[in-house]
Structures are given as C-alpha cells and as structure tokens.
Amino acid sequence: MIESVPLNQVLIVTTLMFFIGVYGFLTRKNLITMLISVELMLNAVNLNFVFFDRYLFPGKLEGHFFSLFIIAIAAAEAAVAIAIFINLYRNIRSINVEDVNEMKN
C-alpha cells in the first residue's frame, strides 16, 4: 500500500475524518455523541501519526508509539468521561450539553 498510494491521498482521508469529527462535536447536543465525535478526531490524528511514520521515516517507530499511547489515553479519557456523564445523568436527568450549566454564574 505504501508504494501504491501516495501520502497526499491518505492524508485527505484523515483530514476528512478529523473535520467530520469536528462537525459532530459542534452540532451534537448529546454528550455521548460528542464523545463519539472526539473519538473520531483522535482516530484521525492517530492515523496521521502512523502515516507520517511509515511514509516519511520508515524504520523508526515514533509514530507507532505515539499512536499506542494515544489509544491508551483515549481509553482513560473515555472511562472518566463516561463516569462523569453517568453521574451527571443521575443528578440532572439529562446529558444534554446545553443543560450543563450548574457552574455558570
């Protein structure tokens, strides 16, 4: 694949994916769907790391490890986020982002 698909084209895919994530993050109201969008963005970034690693610095594994760590952190993030959502739901019976304004004022 590395030989047959140029870097520019694979980057188009990750860019699209990233901005789809952005779109979702900005339009969705449900916190869980926003989390889904964040995961998409993270995923796109991960792909970028891997691509740059493979295409531009073959034989080095920095991108690989970065992605690995990002996946780990994403897992941690998702765990904490979902814990917060559930707690939130328990308290205000909603996980709508616009309803979360307890700390305002």
Add this chain to the structure above:
Amino acid sequence: MNLLILHIAVPSLTALAIMFVSSQRQVRTIAATGMSIQLIQSLVLLYQFLQERMSGNNAEVLFTQSFVWYPSLGINFDIGVDGIAVAMIMLTSIVIFTGVFASWEVNNLYKEFFISLIVLATGVYGFFVSLDLFVMFLFFELAVIPMYLLIGIWGSGPKEYAAMKLTLMLMGGSALLVVGILGVYFTANIETFNIIELSKQAFPIEMQRIFFPLLFIGFGVIGALFPFHTWSPDGHSSAPTAVSMLHAGVLMKLGGYGCLKVAIFLLPEAANEMSWIFLILTSISVLYGALATIVQTDLKYINAYSSVSHCGLVLFGLLMLNKTASNGAVLQMISHGLMTALFFALIGMLYSRTHTRIITQMGGLMKVLPFLSVCYVIGGLASLGLPGLSGFVAEMTIFVGAFQHNDIFHRVATIIAVSSIVVTAVYILRVVGMLLMGPVRSEEYNNFPKAKWFEKVATVSLIIGILVIGLAPLWLSTMIWDSLGPIVDKLVLK
C-alpha cells in the same frame, strides 16, 4: 548604603512594621517615626546633593546605582537623582510626614489605612529615584493602586464612584504610557530602559510624533491636563484628608515630572513641534480651572478646581520649553504641593469640627478657630501669589520665562495665563470672606476644640516649607536650573 535605597526601604519597612502591631497608638507611633526618619534622611539627601554640586560634581545624576533585574529585556533597577528629583523627594517627605499627622484620628481600620498610605508613598519615592523607565512605571502603578483602596474604603460621599473614576482614568493614562514607553524602547533598540541612555538616542521624527502625545497625555492625565482633569474634583472631594493631601500634593506632580523627564526629555523634536497644541490646552486649563472655582461651594471642590488651574500652570511652564519657564514649573510643582497639602489638611481639620464643607453654611471661623484660620489665610495668600510665599516665586518664574519666548503666540498664551492671578484672588478671597470672616455662624461653634498638637505639627511644617521657598528661593531655583540643563539644552540645539 545608598541613601536612595533607604528612601524606598524605610517606608517599606514602616509599612511592614505596622503589620505586626495592633493598637492605634502603636500604629501611628510607628508611622510617625518612620516618616520622621524619612524626612530627616531627605534633608540629609538634600544636604549631600548640594554638597556634591558645590564640590563641582556636575554629573547629570548623582548617587547612581544599578542592579540587574531582568537582563534579557534590559530592565535594571537603576537609581539616581538630579536636582529636580531631590526637590520632589523633599516635597514628598514633607507631605507624607504631615499626612501622617493629619490622619492621626483615623479610627476605622487604621492599620490598613496607614499601610496603604505608606505603600503609596513608597511608590512615589520609587518613581522619583528610578532612572529606568520600566521600574519608574512600576512604581507609578504602585502609587496609583492604593489610592483606589484609600478612597474606596476610607472616603466619604460617593466614594466608590469617585475611587473607580479616579483609578480608571489614571489607568487609562497608564495604558497610553505603556504604549509610549514600549514605543521608545523598541525604537531605540538598545535593549535598555535607562532614561539617560535612551536620551542619547536620536529618535526619528515620525516616531516621535506618534509617541510624544501618548507619553504627554499619559502623564498629563495625572497632572490634571484639560480635558482629562475631571477625576480630580470627584476624587479629592471623596478622599480622606491625608489622601487628598498626598494626591494633590505629590501624586499630581508625578504627571508634571514625567512630562518633563520622560516625554520632553526623550522626544525633544516632537515636543518642539507639538507643544502648541498642549499649550492651548494648558492655557485653557489655567483660566478655566480658576473660573470654575469661583462658583464652587464645597471647600474640597474649590481646592480641586484650583489645583486644576495651578497644575495647568505647571504643564504650561514645561511646554514653553525654555529653562526659566521649566524651572518655574518645577518650583510650581513644589509650591503647589505644599500649598494644596496645607489646604486639604486644614479642610479636613475644619470638617472634623463643623461636619460640613459647604462654605455657605459656615462663617466666622476666625473668631473660634484662630490658629487654623490664620493657617488657611496663609495658604490662601500663597495660592494667590503673595511675595514672600512660595506661590509667587513659582508663578513669576513661569511667567517671566514664558514671556521671554520669541514667538508671539507664546506670549499671548502667557498673558492669558497671567490673567488667572486675578481670578485666583477672587476665589481665595471669596472663601476667606465666607468661611473665616463675618459673624460667627452658630452658637455651637464656640464649643469647637482648639487646634490639637498634631494638627499644629502638620500645618506648621507645611507653612515652614512655603515660607522657606518664598523667602529664599535662590538655592532651590539654582539647584533645579542646573538639572534642567541636559533636558532643555537638547531642545534648543536641535
């Protein structure tokens, strides 16, 4: 140890010491002691300065010392004084010394009050001794901030409004200053904020045209330049006595001092070119302030507006851009500082007895409070320029210097400014007539306590200052004259 560092250290330590005591008695004893030490060392400084000059030391600034502070930006804690700074330090010492005595009877949060007051004074001292623009500005801000607290907490009347207005307007001025200072710093591009170093740079005229107004207005705001003077009446009328004294007496002088030592000194060509604009503004402010005073009825408003007029004269003298008038301007700063401090002190003392500051509701105080009344008359006479008191020396030096200008425009402006002396006489005599003379207004006036010892200390020290300058002005005038050389010669040469 360098005397100038002591000038900053002593008030700081005093403020620190006050923090550790609790009773009012202890607080004011410490404050009075600290400020007395300060006064004494200012006298020593004056003496040493004159001694140095006499022994032929003609350096631009004396007692210099430099501490590296923030090397990557070229910020140093540079200190050093010339004759003007020495005179201003002397003034500050007298005013803060008397200010402590004038606030002898502050009962509410006295500890915090004295700390703020002395921190304010520290800022003023720092401003006068520093040679580094950045440090200077830092101390300038240090002087302005406590003012907000002092007026907002211990003031009277619409104090929050006044405090906010005053602080915001001064901060607005500071904002212009920052831009101006940074402009100068980056144009010079020699990685230093030192004024003396910067003054040796030749700044391009296009750049000067931009930054001179910024610096001049920035300092002009605190020097009550028309039309940026309106913080003055509100601020002064709400401020507690000592704060009014310090503010009108010293803080407003930072404006004139800064205009001279920063704006005009560093950017002489633009000063030459643009002085006429500000000259018009200051001429207005001289006459306008005086005329607006005539109809005021609140004693503090009267003094505030007359300060506008007198401080207008300071800037007016500076803008004439010659040695004599600038000399007069500096003299006027000192003279007005003493005078207005005396007025505010007396107003505070009278207010503590009559509980009103409206002159139409008072009268005949001369009979019941002879000491304070005589002091008031002396202050008034100094204000209207009686020979033998400081006001005359200062005003005449300004007028004579200004009138020596070759340009007819400047001479006409001078005549306009001169005519304020009549208006001044009118409002001073109006106040003296309504307030002190005439029949005693009310029976209860007879129960007023006579002047107390600390009130006498405060007023007498100020009057001594006024008299010394008024009777023997030559030494002071010469001292200032020598220091004006580097500043004004630069203007003439180019």
Add this chain to the structure above:
Amino acid sequence: MGYQYTIWILILPIVAFVINGLGSGKLPGKISGWIATVAIGISAFLSYKTAFQFFGSGSHEKIIAVKTTWLRFNEGLQIDMGILLDPISIMMLVVITTVSLMVFVYSQGYMKGEKGYDRYFAFLSLFSFSMLGLVVATNLFQTYMFWELVGVSSYLLIGFYYDKPAAVAASKKAFIVTRFADLGFLIGILIISFYTGTFDFDILTRPEAMTLPVTATFLGLSTMTWALLLVFMGGAGKSAMFPLHIWLPDAMEGPTPVSALIHAATMVVAGVYLVARLFPTYSVLAPDALEVVAFIGAFTTLFAAVIACTQFDIKRILAFSTMSQIGYMMLALGVSGYGGEEGLGYTASLFHLFTHAFFKALLFLGAGSIIHAVHTNDIREMGGLRKYQPITHILFLIACLAIAGIPPFAGFFSKDEILAAAFATHPIYYIIGTLVAGLTAFYMFRLYFIVFWGKSTSYTHTPHESPVIMTLPMMILGIGSVVAGLIPFGSYISSDGVPLKGHIDWVVATISVVLALVGILIAFKFYKTESAKPEAISKSFGAFYRSALSKFYFDELYIAITKGVIFRFVSKPLAWFDRNVIDAFMNLIAAITNWVSSQIKEFQSGQLQKYAFIFISGVIIILLSFLYANQ
C-alpha cells in the same frame, strides 16, 4: 560714610511684625504697640539721617546702598533685593516713616482696648515694611513684590474688623480691584523685560542708555507705550484713579488711623511714585502714555471733587478728596517734560505728594478723633464740635486751609506749582485744576462748618477731647502742614537731577486763591448755620446731584460686571460645562464600555460548543494568515 545702615529701616518694622504676629494674643498689655512704635521710630530716625547725609552731600546721584540677588530667572533677568537711594526714594522714606510714626503713636490711643490690638500693630508694621521696601526698590520686580505686599497689608487692615460683613466686603473689593490693576502692571513688566532684557531701574531710567528696537507696534502705539500704559494701570489701581477708584471709598471701613496711613498718605500715592520712578522712561519712550496719565489725572480730580461735594460720610468725603488730590499729582506728572523748566510738573507732583501726606494724614487723624468722640461717621449727626474738641478743631482747620491752598499753608505752594505746570502746557488742564481748587475749598469747608459749627446736636454721650497720645501726633502733623510748603523742594527733587529754581507764579496763584476763597465763602454761607439753601441748590441740580451722590453709579456697574457677567455668565456656565459636558463625556466613555462589555458578556455563555466553534475558527484563521504570510 556708607549707607549700609539703611537696611535697618526695612528690617525693624518686619521684626516688629514677626514678634507681634507670632506673639499675637500672648503679649501682655500694650507691649505690642510699643514694640511697633519703637521700631518705626528708629526707622524714622534713620530715614532722617539718610536724608541729611544724602542731601547734605550735594550730589543727587543714585546710590545703591544694598543689593543682593534674590531670584535668578536666566542669565540676564534676575530679581535683586536692594535699596536704591535717590532724591525721591529718600523723600518717600521720610514721608512714610514720619506719617507711620505719627499714626502708630496715635493708634495707641485710638485702638486702646480693642480686640486684636497686637494683630493691628503687626499688620501696621507689615504695611510700613512693605511700603518702605516699595520705595527703595532697585528694580521693577522688587517694586512689584512690595506692591503686592502693600496690597495685602491694606487688605488685612481694611478687613481688620473681620466680623463686620461690610469690612469684609470692602477688603475683598479693594484687593481684587487693585489686583486687577496689578495684572496690568505685571504684564507691563513682562513686556518691558522682554524688550529691554532687564528689570533694573538703573538701566530703565537712563533713556540715553537705551537702544532698544521699539519697532513693534500694536494698535498704532509702540509696544513700549503699551507696556508703560499697563504699568500705569497698576499705578492707577493703587492710586484709585478713575475708573479703578471704586475700592477707595469702601476701604474706609478700616480703622481710621489705617485710612490716614494707607489710604491717604502713603499707599495710594504709590501709583504716583511708580510713574515718577519711571518718569524718564515715560518721557522719552512713551510720551503718548504720559498724555493718558494727564488725562486720567485731570478727569479723576474733577470727578472725585464733584462727588466729594455730595457725600455725608466724613471718611468718604476725605477719601474722595484724596482721589482728587492724587489726580492732581498724576495730572502734574502727565503734563511734565523731562529736564529743566519743562520738568516743573514732575517736581510739583512730588511736592504735592509730600505736602498732601501731612495735611491729609492730619485730616484723617482729626476725623478719627471726631469719630472717637461721637461714634458715628455721618456728618449730619455732628455739629458744634468746636466747643468739645478745641485742639482737634484748630488742627482740622489748619489742614482744611492747607488742602484748600490758602497761603502760607503747605498746599498752596505745591498746588500752585502744579497749576503753573499745567498752565504752561495744557490750558484745559489748567482750567480743570483751578476749578477743582475752588471745589476742594468748598467741600472741605462744607465738612468743616457742618462738623464744628452748624446746629448743635444733642449727643447721648458728651463728646470729649481726645487724649494727648492722639492729639500730639496731630499737632506734629499740623506743624508739618504749615511749614512743609516752605521747603525749597525743587532744589532737591527734579526730573533730571539738576536743581530747579522754585518760584511762585503770582497770576496763577492769585486766581486759584481767589477761587478757593469763594469756595470757602459759599460753604460758610450755606453751612455755618443751618439753612435750606443747600437743599434747594441740590434739588435744582436734580439728576446730576443724585448721580453724584451715588458716586455716578460706578459701584453698581462693577457689581453688574463682576456678579452679573463673570459670576453668572462665565463661571456658572463653566462649572456647569465641566460637570455636565466634560465630566459627562468621561462618564459616557465609562457607560459605553459598560454597555459594550454587557453585550460581549454573551460570548462567555458557558456553552461548550460555542467556545469550541470560536476556538476552531480561530485556529483556521491563524492558519490562513500564516498561509497568506508565506506567499
């Protein structure tokens, strides 16, 4: 022998001022009066000594006895404090110290038991100091400084009874009017210093030494003329010349000895002295200005004399008479030329100043003695006092004869010289002068007859003669009023320093004496005994009489200008403008800031997605700008 000791003439009064001022309220009994009197006494002695030494030496050259730099303006201009001795300053020293001494002694009786006795003597000493400093000034600025000090002492003394609203108002008025005139003086000084580069009388009064380019003109007159006119404005203010005269009648609110010293003999002639001091300058550089001096002098002398005929307050009559006499002096200066016989007016003017000091001081002290006895100022409530106050009566009569110009009293000689000088140059001024001589005789004797003869009023307290401490100084002044005219004044004082042969112009003298006698006769007819004639005559003058009685409504005019125009139409709107326009503008800025911030507060909505939206937009914009910059 040097003249260094003259410094003590100045120092002693100021020392007396300081002692009395600091010790106010603490000094026991009458000690303050004695301190002041002794101090001025020694000053007087030293002045006489100076006069004898100076005039005895035969030379009339200027001598600078003491000089020290007080303040330096720049390389050229500086204020010196010094003592300049020349004929006129020494003459003034003698006049001032003499009259002061008399008034100080007199005051010890007059002010006995008054509250503020020591304050009174402190102020009087201050005044004497300032006045002495004024006359010995070596330069224009020193004159100005003492000029101001004199003004302030006058203010303090007029307002001596500070709990009397009328006194307070009068003192304020006096100070402000003279201050306004001083503004002119100061501007004049500034202009002069600008063109000549000096304040020194030494240079200013040597016209031959002056090579200044008087090319600049303003409204058709040279700037130097304007400068000297402005200086004269200062003099006119102090000397109560029309139209700056309005303060003098009110100044009579002060204690009577003060009026005698300040508002009759010394301070009010400072204007004359000033013009005389700068006379060479006026004469050579600005003859036009002298024309104005003469005109103002002539007008004032007539104007004041007319008003004096209608007044009823004894001190005000004397005040108007003072104005009228000073008008004479100004007139004489104005018509005088420089040097030789031409300079008769100059000599005459100062001669009149000299003699006037004696008889006018005497008149005021006499008036004080009368007021002391009857406790009123209104002459309609007096009458027949010759029985109760014989000494005062005689002395008052002497003074009246002197002022009326009856030979051989002092006023005759000086007035004759003035009229002669006027006759030689301007016939119109001569006619006015002679007319006023008659009027003077009339109103003075009107006063004299009403007070000392007239109807015998029933007094609540029987009037009594004043004590010796008051009558003694009056007697000394009385002697002065008789003999002062016999001094060969011209040989001491003349415009160019060359002695002037004094002689009496008999034609002029006869006419004026006859007119004076006519005036006295009319007064005798009208007022010797009560009669209805004056009433009828004043009725026949109608509106003119009424306006003269109200001093031609000048007070009202000034009040309209100051109160009405400046106070109401300038200051009030300005104060309003400051509060409601400039300050409101500042407040408006604050309000706008507030409004804007309340608007943009919405950005801080707490809505996560809005933040993210703006954040990402920002990132994109920054990216775009980088792209743009890299192209």
Add this chain to the structure above:
Amino acid sequence: MATSAIIFYVVATIMIVFSLLAVTSRKILRAAVYLLFALAGTAGIYFMVDYYFLAAVQLIVYAGGIVVLIIFSILLTSHIEEKMEKPDSLKIILTAILGLGGTAVSLYVITNHLFTPQPTTGVEATMSTIGEKLLGYGAGGYVLPFEVISILLLAAMVGAIVVAKRNKPENHD
C-alpha cells in the same frame, strides 16, 4: 492499479461514510455502532501498513473497550428507540461551513506540500522490537512514557470509580 490501493480506497470510503453516519445519525445507539465500523476500518489500515500490533490494540481497546463502554453508557442514560432532536439548521450550516473551510485549508496545504521521505534504515515493527522499545530505558526506549501512562490509567480508573459511584444516602440530600 495495485490491489492494495484498491483495498485502501474501499476501506477509506467505508471509514468516511461511517464517520459521517456516526455524527449525523439521530439514533444514538446506531451512532455508536457506526463509530465501531469507522474504528475497525482504521484497524484495517494499520494492518495494511504492517503495524499489526497497533491494529490489534486498536481493535481491542477501541472497538472492544471504548465502544462497549459507550454502548453501556447509552443504555444507562437513554432510551434506545428515542430519536434525538435535530439540531437547528443555522447551527448545522455554520458548522458545516467551518468544517468545509477547515478541510479546504488543510487539503490546500497537504496537496501543495512536497513530502520528502527520509531514507533511514531501521527496525521492523515486530512484536519483540515493540516490547524492547516499550520497556527499554536506553536511547529510543519508552519506559518513562509507558510508566506515566500506567499511572494515568490508574488515576483514571480510580477517578472514574469515584465520580460514577452513587453517593451515600446521608450525603444525598
């Protein structure tokens, strides 16, 4: 065209389509499932660039862990049948413009930039290499980040438990 390229394009299309569906679907559970496909596609691409370990981790952690977590939380907080309300159209348009703009800028940069590979010889991403690197503390070793991530995971675990656990009744008023 090489087979691998065709496979890539197919996988890429699937990923993009499911990503779009994941952010637009109005049924929340479906969105989660679409996400799963997008993530799985990513894993596929990892396989294609020979990063087998990473692909495995992606499948296990993302697809197996996070998506399951998300689905559980959906089940806890939402009704499955419920359709989410549509966001207002202004918001959609603005966001779409923003997204498209961002895409355009990025694509502009990507297409105009000439990427030059660094000719380096190095290691293959075999399991043993990864293991050595991950726990190596010499040059090129990742033990420090590895440990840091471990701590982070621990902290996240504790944090998640603390946050999500039900408050005790006495504190619950």
